[in-house]
Every structure is written in C-alpha cells, then in structure tokens.
Amino acid sequence: GAGVSQSPSNKVTEKGKDVELRCDPISGHTALYWYRQSLGQGLEFLIYFQGNSAPDKSGLPSDRFSAERTGGSVSTLTIQRTQQEDSAVYLCASSLESSGKIxxxxxxxxxxxVL
Amino acid sequence: GESVGLHLPTLSVQEGDNSIINCAYSNSASDYFIWYKQESGKGPQFIIDIRSNMDKRQGQRVTVLLNKTVKHLSLQIAATQPGDSAVYFCAETNGGATNKLIFGTGTLLAVQP
Structure with missing residues (x-):
C-alpha cells in the first residue's frame, strides 16, 4: 500500500527565502510528526499533530518555523527567512494511534x- | 535532559555473522522502544519495537532485548547480509502526552563480504 510521501525530494533555496515542505501521511493515520535530521545526526522532533487536538509545537527551533495540517491529512511545514543552519533533511512520519498502535x-x- | 545514546558509532561485521547493536536510554518512564534502519538517502524504516512490559521480542532475523534495570536496549541481527548495511537508530517515547520519539545518533553497520 502507499506509504508516507513527501515533496519536494530536494529543495535548494537562497538565504532569506521562505520554503514550504509537504507531507502526505498514510491514509487513515490520525497522527503526523515532523522531524529534522542534520548531516550525520539523529532525528530531532519538531511538531506533532493528532486529530483535532492542538498540535505539540514544542520542538520547533524558532518562530520562523510553522506547520499546518489541513483536513486531518496533508501537512505543510513552512520555514520563513531561511538560514544556512536550516539545511537538513526534513522527515515526516505518521501513525495510526488507535488501539495502542503507535x-x-x-x-x-x-x-x-540553504545557500 | 532525556537522551538516548549508542555505545558504538560504527560496527563492522563479516557477512553471515551475527550483529549486536547497543543503545542506552535515560528516561525510566519511557514505555515504548523502537529500532529503525536508515539507508543512504532514504527515510528511517521500521524494524522492530518493544514495550516496557516485555524484555524480548523476535522478528524475522532480528531480536530486540530490553533491560529496564540498566536502561539498555539491543538489536540482534542474525546471519548479517550485505543488505543490512545501514545506519541503525534506537528511539524511545518520552512517556508524555504525545508519542514523539527521542532518537539516538545512530550506529553505522558495515557488512563485509
């Protein structure tokens, strides 16, 4: 079946520009997570969406980062006024989160x- | 703060041998642990998970062991194959309201033919 998809696969931008990253979770999964992975590092939690609950934004590194999840499905991570230290791989994950399936x-x- | 760390950043094994990747965690309240495999240029791939009420769980060629007394987690891969070469991450939930995962920095498994 279809897994989690993200677009674009690669994005090169200039410092100061805004970028939008998209995530399509697995159909039926109610929970969606964004993580960031810097070169050679582990994954760093950014934000978590679960159903209609208020998102957990505790991992967002600055107010330049924001995320939305429309209709309980697709999510967009926006980074405003990008900086070179924002260069990383941004990963999205989804989970069912019912009946203990997390x-x-x-x-x-x-x-x-970010150049 | 809470952290999950790995003892060995790189592990080199011969094809056919068994591999053991170790991980230490610091949050005694964590109740769910998971191992991911990440190949170059790809997202993490689920391997196996274990809840804190268990101390061992087996999958296909893989076994996860959990020792809550010393807060230690290990992944055993039997008959390691070249396709097992990747970075392996352990992760834990933080026991909070969300199930966000706390990841270690990863161990590179290199399988020599």
Missing part, C-alpha cells in the same frame, strides 16, 4: 539546502 512510519524526507 508505530511511526516515515516518508523519504525532503533535503533542504
């Missing part, structure tokens, strides 16, 4: 390069 399944990621 396994997160990841998409292929978007590699962001």
């Amino acid at each position: 396994t997160q399944y990841f998409g292929p990621g978007t590699r962001l390069t």
